[in-house]
Amino acid sequence: MPSNALTVDQLDEKALLARIFPRLGPDTALLGPGDDAAVIAAPDGRSVISIDTLVQDADFRLAWPSGYRTTGFDVGWKCVAQNVSDIRAMGAVPTSLVVSLTLPGSTAVDWVEDLADGLAAGISALAPERCSVVGGDLGRGSQIVVTAAVTGDLEGRAPVLRSGARPGDVLAHIGALGLAAGGLAVLESSVDMTHPGGTDDQELAGLLMAQCRPRLPPVGSGPAAAAAGATAMLDVSDGLVRDAGRIARASGVGIDLDAGILRTMAASLAPAAARLGADPLAWILGGGEDHGLLAAFPPDAALPEGFVQIGTVHDGEGVTFGGQAPPVTGWDHFAG
């Protein structure tokens, strides 16, 4: 494979862009890439917008102790997942991404092309409605840094904020919980994951993929939660306890997590966790990056399909786990 030898410092910006853009799939913008800026539709007169970044050696490693090598595809997919998830958590539909790539000159062009493929596949799987990459930026740096800003359309609905939960509400969740944390433990373990697709160890390989290429809840989950009267919602990116705490703080309420249900969820991860010497409950309560949706609903609301009650909202403050202090907190990008 001679093209393996080609690195980005051997191409100018135009040549590298020419390798990226054809891979990104159909353009859904009113005016797509190629000018100073793109123009996207905002049919209800508003745009939802957020930004999120993946940094080499902070958010991913190119090579892990397990032997797994993070692919460009993984990084592109994950960039889409974490950005789209923020839009879904408002009850909106993702409409565009703009992507900035900071790349060391030694980065293989193959890896960058694979990243473009991962962006396209991530959009196709996680934001199939009408999203595309409408613009970007390329630059040099000492580490790979991938930043995307994402826009969304509320389709006339009010956004579901973090601040509306009320005492008596039901706390419910949809999506993976603890899997991405389990995957991180796999990546950092001595289990051989050099070729996870070829391993017989489907349990650990599945966790690895949940970390490297997270799936999101079904695309209609956010709007369905809004339609069901969700009083608060966010995506669980930094761990259940930490993110539940954000709803509690923003809403001025307390949240008690259901220890029974969450311990049952943890039990299903116990065999894998035991092999890695890990506590599956810590994955459930403290693991981030699963990007499930956590929402509060009025006590009489019918939970939308797929949402599972995992707690209750009460008059008070902070987050408890079966009435007690939680055994773990969660992920902070700056703390120790």
Next chain:
Amino acid sequence: MPSNALTVDQLDEKALLARIFPRLGPDTALLGPGDDAAVIAAPDGRSVISIDTLVQDADFRLAWPSGYRTTGFDVGWKCVAQNVSDIRAMGAVPTSLVVSLTLPGSTAVDWVEDLADGLAAGISALAPERCSVVGGDLGRGSQIVVTAAVTGDLEGRAPVLRSGARPGDVLAHIGALGLAAGGLAVLESSVDMTHPGGTDDQELAGLLMAQCRPRLPPVGSGPAAAAAGATAMLDVSDGLVRDAGRIARASGVGIDLDAGILRTMAASLAPAAARLGADPLAWILGGGEDHGLLAAFPPDAALPEGFVQIGTVHDGEGVTFGGQAPPVTGWDHFAG
């Protein structure tokens, strides 16, 4: 100054955000920072969007040969300038920024606060209409990387693209030309710029500031160009010859730059250039980062106030300088 000792690795994400957000000025969004995403107004049912990144050691150095130390304020200001400029080049009005900061743990908190001040001052000076920082992201990395995505409102107008220039059009420019390149030469020189505000050398200090805190053309210039019938427009970020080439290529035309006028502009920079051993015409033709607006107008159009004719559009291809091959090209983020 004891707070000089504080670095970002001594704060958690929430504490660092608490130091940044109060400095950012009034929030103009429908829903501002603090939730999974922000909501901005898009009154005409469209949003213009772009993204741009500044990377330490690629786009700026913390310490220059001249002794100047890039301030957080400079980086914040420049982040606003280069992003807002892309919106203005479409004929739109900037409406929001989302900003992602990747910071080494050793970064002084003072420097980050200064960056927030620079964002606020940049918005106040360069995008005073209704723009604010509506969201952000914080993470760790080995270098400072500042990425912003910016949105804009076309106010019902059609965007001014790069692709509409026609043979016979007048090519005109508004804004600085060559100053930022001169400033880069100052920064990289042995002239002592440790304290540019205190130096008697106002000429070189002025160039330095044009590089570190670029000014943009008056805020109404983009819409005025659109109203005057501009057939193509972009902002000059990578050098006049290179960016004129983008209009030429997108429009399927040739552009001849007026050697007389551009040599006259260069002459005004000649004293400073001579002191630095530089060619002022190379600054004019090849320097980027001034973020003036370059636009084509029909031959019978009255140029809006401040625009200066610097060339003509003809049937053909490529960019010439007084009918000859230009002596310099411009800046490419990846080429050698």
